[in-house]
Amino acid sequence: xxxxxxxxxxxxxxxxxxxxxxxxxxxxxxxxxxxxxxxxxxxxxxxxxxxxxxxxxxxxxxxxxxxxxxxxxxxxxxxxxxxxxxxxxxxxxxxxxxxxxxxxxxxxxxxxxxxxxxxxxxxxxxxxxxxxxxxxxxxxxxxxxxxxxxxxxxxxxxxxxxxxxxxxxxxxxxxxxxxxxxxxxxxxxxxxxxxxxxxxxxxxxxxxxxxxxxxxxxxxxxxxxxxxxxxxxxxxxxxxxxxxxxxxxxxxxxxxxxxxxxxxxxxxxxxxxxxxxxxxxxxxxxxxxxxxxxxxxxxxxxxxxxxxxxxxxxxxxxxxxxxxxxxxxxxxxxxxxxxxxxxxxxxxxxxxxxxxxxxxxxxxxxxxxxxxxxxxxxxxxxxxxxxxxxxxxxxxxxxxxxxxxxxxxxxxxxxxxxxxxxxxxxxxxxxxxxxxxxxxxxxxxxxxxxxxxxxxxxxxxxxxxxxxxxxxxxxxxxxxxxxxxxxxxxxxxxxxxxxxxxxxxxxxxxxxxxxxxxxxxxxxxxxxxxxxxxxxxxxxxxxxxxxxxxxxxxxxxxxxxxxxxxxxxxxxxxxxxxxxxxxxxxxxxxxxxxxxxx
Amino acid sequence: xxxxxxxxxxxxxxxxxxxxxxxxxxxxxxxxxxxxxxxxxxxxxxxxxxxxxxxxxxxxxxxxxxxxxxxxxxxxxxxxxxxxxxxxxxxxx
Amino acid sequence: xxxxxxxxxxxxxxxxxxxxxxxxxxxxxxxxxxxxxxxxxxxxxxxxxxxxxxxxxxxxxxxxxxxxxxxxxxxxxxxxxxxxxxxxxxxxxxxxxxxxxxxxxxxxxxxxxxxxxxxxxxxxxxxxxxxxxxxxxxxxxxxxxxxxxxxxxxxxxxxxxxxxxxxxxxx
Numbered sequence: 001x002x003x004x005x006x007x008x009x010x011x012x013x014x015x016x017x018x019x020x021x022x023x024x025x026x027x028x029x030x031x032x033x034x035x036x037x038x039x040x041x042x043x044x045x046x047x048x049x050x051x052x053x054x055x056x057x058x059x060x061x062x063x064x065x066x067x068x069x070x071x072x073x074x075x076x077x078x079x080x081x082x083x084x085x086x087x088x089x090x091x092x093x094x095x096x097x098x099x100x101x102x103x104x105x106x107x108x109x110x111x112x113x114x115x116x117x118x119x120x121x122x123x124x125x126x127x128x129x130x131x132x133x134x135x136x137x138x139x140x141x142x143x144x145x146x147x148x149x150x151x152x153x154x155x156x157x158x159x160x161x162x163x164x165x166x167x168x169x170x171x172x173x174x175x176x177x178x179x180x181x182x183x184x185x186x187x188x189x190x191x192x193x194x195x196x197x198x199x200x201x202x203x204x205x206x207x208x209x210x211x212x213x214x215x216x217x218x219x220x221x222x223x224x225x226x227x228x229x230x231x232x233x234x235x236x237x238x239x240x241x242x243x244x245x246x247x248x249x250x251x252x253x254x255x256x257x258x259x260x261x262x263x264x265x266x267x268x269x270x271x272x273x274x275x276x277x278x279x280x281x282x283x284x285x286x287x288x289x290x291x292x293x294x295x296x297x298x299x300x301x302x303x304x305x306x307x308x309x310x311x312x313x314x315x316x317x318x319x320x321x322x323x324x325x326x327x328x329x330x331x332x333x334x335x336x337x338x339x340x341x342x343x344x345x346x347x348x349x350x351x352x353x354x355x356x357x358x359x360x361x362x363x364x365x366x367x368x369x370x371x372x373x374x375x376x377x378x379x380x381x382x383x384x385x386x387x388x389x390x391x392x393x394x395x396x397x398x399x400x401x402x403x404x405x406x407x408x409x410x411x412x413x414x415x416x417x418x419x420x421x422x423x424x425x426x427x428x429x430x431x432x433x434x435x436x437x438x439x440x441x442x443x444x445x446x447x448x449x450x451x452x453x454x455x456x457x458x459x460x461x462x463x464x465x466x467x468x469x470x471x472x473x474x475x476x477x478x479x480x481x482x483x484x485x486x487x488x489x490x491x492x493x494x495x496x497x498x499x500x501x502x503x504x505x506x507x508x509x510x511x512x513x514x515x516x517x518x519x520x521x522x523x524x525x526x527x528x529x530x531x532x533x534x535x536x537x538x539x540x541x542x543x544x545x546x547x548x549x550x551x552x553x554x555x556x557x558x559x560x561x562x563x564x565x566x567x568x569x570x571x572x573x574x575x576x577x578x579x580x581x582x583x584x585x586x587x588x589x590x591x592x593x594x595x596x597x598x
Numbered sequence: 599x600x601x602x603x604x605x606x607x608x609x610x611x612x613x614x615x616x617x618x619x620x621x622x623x624x625x626x627x628x629x630x631x632x633x634x635x636x637x638x639x640x641x642x643x644x645x646x647x648x649x650x651x652x653x654x655x656x657x658x659x660x661x662x663x664x665x666x667x668x669x670x671x672x673x674x675x676x677x678x679x680x681x682x683x684x685x686x687x688x689x690x691x
Numbered sequence: 692x693x694x695x696x697x698x699x700x701x702x703x704x705x706x707x708x709x710x711x712x713x714x715x716x717x718x719x720x721x722x723x724x725x726x727x728x729x730x731x732x733x734x735x736x737x738x739x740x741x742x743x744x745x746x747x748x749x750x751x752x753x754x755x756x757x758x759x760x761x762x763x764x765x766x767x768x769x770x771x772x773x774x775x776x777x778x779x780x781x782x783x784x785x786x787x788x789x790x791x792x793x794x795x796x797x798x799x800x801x802x803x804x805x806x807x808x809x810x811x812x813x814x815x816x817x818x819x820x821x822x823x824x825x826x827x828x829x830x831x832x833x834x835x836x837x838x839x840x841x842x843x844x845x846x847x848x849x850x851x852x853x854x855x856x857x858x859x860x861x862x
Contacts, residue, residue: 250641328658
């Protein structure tokens, strides 16, 4: 029996190309990540603090959008062809969406990186949340729009494959992997409407000067309408691998196919009407809407908690089949030398911890404690940065042989790599959580302020920063090793059987799942109704209060050197005529001025 | 027990043989198998017994997630009542 | 659909956890009286804050015995008041902060405390806090607002009642 590349050579090329783009983005994004980690902790400063935000924007866009989503489209293409056991309907359509996504991602990346070169009149230092009225170059928004439209075409491609398959298999259950792909894409179609409206109707015309003003709260709310479901868009490929691949890697079988379907349906229903939980501290949105968003968010814990049980039970099944005994001793019977298994298992463990800090984020009023502090990036480096990214890297060790017909260059190096990632993230994210509790903000280039120090009860700020820097370095090393292993794998010769690619049947099969679970139209309709219920009133009130186009003119980031100088000068002035406190603050302001505009 | 699961029993391979079982492909290229018999994706080659649906109670899972639940409960109470409500300048209006 | 008995136990535990989380937050809102930033602050025109009756002259206003309103404008890259001179409020008072932005989206965080809100142009965020002991808090912007975001900071000074005087209020 041949592996994927032999059965679907055309699809394998698309998947390889998608992975290649994903890994290039991973490499660049990780490089910027370590530069930031060392800069903001003051260990190594090779950039200006002004350029920190250029790198931060690139880090967010390249890792959170380009790496994750290109890996997703590759994985989903593999899953659709594999589980329907047929080629995609028209490979030209497949290449078309790949081309559109790549072009869009490249345009956005060029617009961002141009910010490093003052002689190029282009900048997009707006971070990956691009809150108006900070304004990026139009190319940034246009690139993002092309990228999103590309993902829509990819979804259409997979739904066309489903339609063809359904035509020939009118009575079969949708194969589990395909079911996961289709439900995820339904969620994506529903949720990207928000960001598409924001970018296409407001931000692009505004950045081109066609409209004068925007309503910042409206574009922000539309962003978060998309901004939370995108979290699940990152996570669903990891769930797909945990449900359908991890049990096999552990030597077991999926515990329950029907429950896996229930979980994905819950994500379709609940992923979108929760975005306002990112806006708990926003003025202009009534507390009642925030409470509704919190309730929905908390119930969104349910599918993840169910996943914890089902996936761990599937892994335990493998351990028991491999001779594991006892209440916990069975953990030792798992194939810990397999980087694909170990990486995913560690990713799942980290997700359990990230799940807890997510509960804090979701708790409406406790959000005051951690909102926009370093706690938040601490949280999402555990979730998207490990649960998702490490699962994707671990999955690559098992997928790449199927896609290329080549064995992985080195298993031990792969094992070292996934463990290094986990250890690096333990240091970095734990320290970030602690720093956040002290009030250290996220998204800032400087470790210290002039007016105050951060107070610690346990440890010290210096120790926290050292852990962040150490963690960042380990994570970067891990990526370098990963990319080396992948490149070396690509350079190998083909062999007959590069990997055992069989996926055994679930213990509890799809025949036990209620038929209604496969009724995708029904779930789509309910999801839309829930979104309408959750968002109509808040959006109506935002538009009524602030107007559809609002009254905020543009603040382009490309010319923002002037305000920097102004700000520094005002600090100087304020220090000069003030009470004769200290000369130091004047000196500090001068230092800050020179540093900032250097 | 669904019938299709029965067809799966063939891929259970004893660890001693290290070879293919049933209808599947060979588990691994012999040359690439290291001393401990591990290759990527070969977790099922270490299977020493087959446990079917009716024979499996995930008691280890229950223990693990119970521990998790306990940790989460304690941490939540600490974070909410000590770190948050014990903090300064809480917003009351 | 058949569900294993252990998974049913876990499902019940998970639901209990979820209800417990919501109940804790509800207790915080009702029992401890914590309120969220809402829509009660109303709207302003960010381009003409200087014509606003309060934001036109930002600072501390006395509204009652031991009750004060503080109007703060966040802008690239300072708080007014806050940066060039501290926000001053008297000890043992109830203070309502009204925060808005003159340009882009900012954050307003009293460092190491629960006083934290977004400053969105066009919107006024209001948060009421109780200050007790005299002392000085740091103030920072926790939302990226442009290339000198890291320089946007200030302080909030809780002045002893004995040192509090008329010059510290606008009205």
